Amino acid sequence: MPDLSLETIKAALAGQSLFEDKTWQLSPQAWQLTPEQAAQLEQIGPACLEFHQALETLYLRSVAGKNLLRNKQLLAPWVVDYLDRGKPADLVAHARDPKNRGAFPTVLRPDLLLTDDGFALTELDSVPGGIGLTAFLNKLYGSDTDAAVLGHKDAMVENFYQSLATLRPETRNPLIALVVSDEAATYRPEMQWLAEQLQRQGRRVFCLRPENLFPLGGELFFDVEGNPEKIDIIYRFFELFDWANIRIAADIMEAWQSGAVTIAPPMRHFQEEKLSLALFHHHLLKDFWAEHVSRRSLELLKKLIPQSWIMEPAPLPPGAVLDSPRVGGRMLSDWRELSGASQKERDLIIKISGFHETAWGARSVILGSDCSREEWQEGIEQALKLAPTNLHILQEYRKPKRVEHLLYEKSAGQPLSENSQADLPAVASSKAGRLRLCPYYFVVGGQARLSGALATFCPPDKKIIHGMVDAALLPSRV
Template identity: 55%
Template sequence: MSGTLETMELEALKTALADQQLFEGKSWRLSPEAWRLTPAMVAAFEEIGQASLEFYKAFEILYRRSFEGRKLLRNKELYAPWVAEYLDRGKPKALVELCRRKSNKGKLPPVIRPDLLVTEAGFALSELDSVPGGIGLTAYLNQLYERSGDGSILGAGGQMEELFYRSVAGQAEGAQTPVVVIAVSEEAATYKPEMDWLAERLQRRGYRVYSLWVEEIFPLGGAVYFDVSGSPEKIDVVYRFYELFDLPNISTAEYIVEAAENGEVVLTPPVRPFLEEKMGMALFHHHLLGEFWKENISKKSLKVLNKLIPKSWIVDPTPLPPGAVLDGPLAQGKPLHDWMELAEASQKERNLVLKISGFHETAWGSRSVVIGNDVSREDWSEALREAVDMAETHPHIIQEFKKSVRLKHPLYGEDGEVYEAHGRLRLNPYFFVEGDQAKLAGALATYCPPDKKIIHGMEDAAMLPCKVVE
């Protein structure tokens, strides 16, 4: 490790993290140094952010044209009602109707976070998250490592907090200092401390931002309010930090939606469950939709997405005619006629990831992820059977598995000494949408032991901010 690099002392790290518990009940490995990114990697991030925003815009157009029965292309009779049918599976009728209302047309998430694996071929996208956790945590780690004297932290100077505010509060058109509430559900309780910290930081800047349990919001005269020292305070923007599958468990959700429909409050991210479906990645690669994406995404961003998104397929067990085969991976060197034939795939052919698409309690946090060549043939067959059986209510996708490369980074050992660790990396750049721009303002590095194929926050992982190093 170069002596010129700014580092964090172990005791200073322990004290700071103990004083500010941002991730309830969780702990992770510590490092004296932020993760190093080259300027070229940061430039690639910025291209990925812009491409992700263009993807969301095109995805919204695809869904809308599908359920409206309109043709997808300007000069060709191409229709795809099956797209909306896929994306609406398992959703309550009332939620689908709300999602399709004209008042929701064009509405997209204000925050975008790609989950990027670092592979031999470059970055690979495992998920595109529109309701991401880690905003407060990453912003906190940015300023913590920045305090050590490292001026090269990505998002230094509170950029992350500021851009989060601008992207969310900016949706309350005409309001000079809008009241913004970050509404957290019980199901997402582990993220409440970091949202509290984020709100407090923004209050110090003079912004009226509050982190509340969503149940603390109440209706009054068609609008929604919360209690401030015994007096009701009208809310201008609700930043929704709760999953849409959890709506039946949130007693105040209907009041917030009703107020949003009446123009009394802005609800963001919008109540549009299709935007939270991993099926979008499979639809991007669908052979019938190639011309649509080409027509609705810029050439530069399309090139980025084609390289970034692994080949993906929707697990749809609809019976096929005898001579037909599935658009999917191979088993025993042959095309599939039935998804269960993948149970007989060779170890090499099982270099695949199976996961639920969305709208389910296991759809986040890697809880539904099964890597085909990392489990027994019996477990793989059982996971496939479950995916097939759930297809009508909770569709799954299969993706080519992209293996992360082994990288080195200094960590503190149990004895308090720094050693050169080996591990695998996931990078989460955070983008905040302003108009037609996705602005980068920080990234979280999750560095796991080399034997872990599924990379996520865990006790033996390190979670670090990122710095730019020539």
């Protein structure tokens, strides 16, 4: 497809707000993936689904005190302690409910950094933003005859719908409520756009606030022009730490318990903890992962997931050492010894594991090599202070490599965006930057369907890559 003009992009964005009060840089081209990268993306989705399936087994066997292996003794009660820590008792009970067995996220979105050694998977999000935005950009940068946009230009919308509708195969044209909390309001416009796209196809999909829902006879409804409409499926667009703020939470749970409504992604806290990546690398669980993940997926995940550790400050007996990186060639017996690490040794990231308002949007991320020793020490102390209720993980930092992409120029320092009204010259030039790739996999019939990938292209001086005013947000094509 030919390059998109600045006028075409601005006109498309002006007609549809996709993020509340957000702006970004614009480009005439989608991000170009090599055939080899695209082939690897096709493998990553099934591997992430296998990871979730094994994680469920790990959690439930830890809860029950059961052996983790077939022919060897391995008990790990500490796993459930880590994953349940700080969670409300009713949410824990819900996650363990037998009705939830085999319930996995319907959307899987790994965060992949493009490094000199290939992709590095730093997080695995099961309540990701960007679904509507990526679908919109696929349409904008694709064409009716263009199959090169990753997936295809309509794959995001269709597979998102199928991942939900197939949860209730007995219901023809189920009514699906995309429930967006106030905490996640930034993403409401893109979910509204998704709902409108599906409504045009005759699908009954609506973007709602939690307060739009009301109970009636043990079921859930919302009002359409004075008429109550029964909800069959709730797609919850909010993190579980936000559950306590959902006024109608008890009624949602009652309707789920009776089978009147299906909730996706399932409200299972252990599926939303970053520390699961540290469990994957834990030396005591090596045999478990080898037994419950296929060899192909296991080798791929080993290459993708940076070494990660759980920052548990429990006191150790004399002579014991932590499962941690080394400082000055020595193993550690206390996490505070990380404070003495050299800047090179501080190529490490601290971030909160989950179930906290700072656990998304890079708000809790501290990169040791990019901060002062005092800031690094403060980050360590904060992680240990919060550990009784909110564990942090320490993760090896894999530096994204410098790459180049065409961007339209800024004028007088004003960023190009959907809200920009300036009369800017339509000049595109090659800029250096670093890349995060977020592929979207929708789980339909037990298969993870790759449907698109959002590329976030940041200036090269940005060490932590996320959506920002200086970044370009792009669809991906092969």
